[in-house]
Amino acid sequence: METVEIKEKIMAANRAFYANKKLLKSKNISKRSKVRIYDTIRRPILMYSVETMTMTKKNEENLRVLKRKILRSIMGPIKEAENEFRIRTNEELQRELNGKDIMHKKNKTTKNKMAWARMKVRRRIRNQIISRMETRWEKEKR
Numbered sequence: 001m002e003t004v005e006i007k008e009k010i011m012a013a014n015r016a017f018y019a020n021k022k023l024l025k026s027k028n029i030s031k032r033s034k035v036r037i038y039d040t041i042r043r044p045i046l047m048y049s050v051e052t053m054t055m056t057k058k059n060e061e062n063l064r065v066l067k068r069k070i071l072r073s074i075m076g077p078i079k080e081a082e083n084e085f086r087i088r089t090n091e092e093l094q095r096e097l098n099g100k101d102i103m104h105k106k107n108k109t110t111k112n113k114m115a116w117a118r119m120k121v122r123r124r125i126r127n128q129i130i131s132r133m134e135t136r137w138e139k140e141k142r
Contacts, residue, residue: 005053010062010063017070020041025076031096034074035097038074042070071093072088075096
């Protein structure tokens with residue numbers, strides 16, 4: 001089941017795309033530049049606070065679907081014959097990205113989640129130690 005947080009992030013990324021649609025569909029800008037511009041806009045929106053969220057396979061797939069949808073819109077259709085067009089396949093989009101996974105930042109995010117969890121554990125342990133020391137100090141003071 002898709003979480004509310006993921007749905008909100010996807011909607012925000014869609015809004016960012018449609019706000020910049022004229023720029024991202026312009027014929028005067030290279031496809032590579034358009035993808036970089038969109039990634040620069042999209043990544044902070046989607047990755048903000050993701051370290052604290054539970055990322056399921058379904059959520060990851062929904063984010064991949066969003067990225068493919070927008071890449072198809074940026075890249076445009078492929079002309080097969082006179083007045084015949086078709087949409088790009090997932091494999092063609094992968095080739096356009098030079099084989100990078102659409103969620104290639106996942107490993108960094110997972111590392112950040114682990115660092116965040118370790119920090120929380122260290123804080124809890126430190127607070128327990130301080131609490132014990134304060135208790136001992138209170139007892140010795142009496």
